[in-house]
Amino acid sequence: MQADDQHADSLPLVNRALGKIGHCLRQGCVICIEHAPAMAPRFTPWQVWGQPSCYSGDAGQVYREIDRCRTTHTDHHIRLNIEDYSCHSRFSFVVHNPAAG
Template sequence: MRITQGCFSFLPDLTDEQISAQVEYCLSKGWAIGIEYTDDPHPRNTYWEMWGNPMFDLKDAKGVMLELADCRKAHGDSYIRFNAFDSTRGFETVTMSFIVNRPKVEPRIRMVRQEVDGRSQRYSFETVR
């Protein structure tokens, strides 16, 4: 099962050249880039682990790509995503987010339906490894 979260998630995985081009676009807009990683891509898990601090003052994608390479070395079998932050409104807003690394085997997420009082239904999600 392919996890589909963020921009480009329905496309084939981006190459490093394509990732770099997206980073250049973000930097040209003045957006800061943050790198996050997780082993749990559950849709309700919105708080991934940060890899360092967001990169606010970069003007070149090479710095971001070096950080990505280091993150891949440490967490190569995890999900890694880039977040682009726009601060033009006076606070940081995630403007763009996309996955740049996936584990070799992605977990499956299964929806479980449970019948409760009367005809009511309760739904939950389980990660199946």
């Protein structure tokens, strides 16, 4: 499987995860957008974009912030951290990979 095929296969998973943001926000989860110029196997120093927030329950606002971060840092990787403090859990995934376009 080539790199392009792997990226294409991962898109539905990212889209499905992004589709759940509204549900997470309704549950009171906090979303943090982060970016980094490169990803390393052992340690990547992610920088926080804006403030972690519940975005007033508006999933559209999360998408707009992701787009603003992507526009400002076109050559950076961008990920979301979704934290649910009620059950002490965190889910993170990359939403922009500059190598993939």
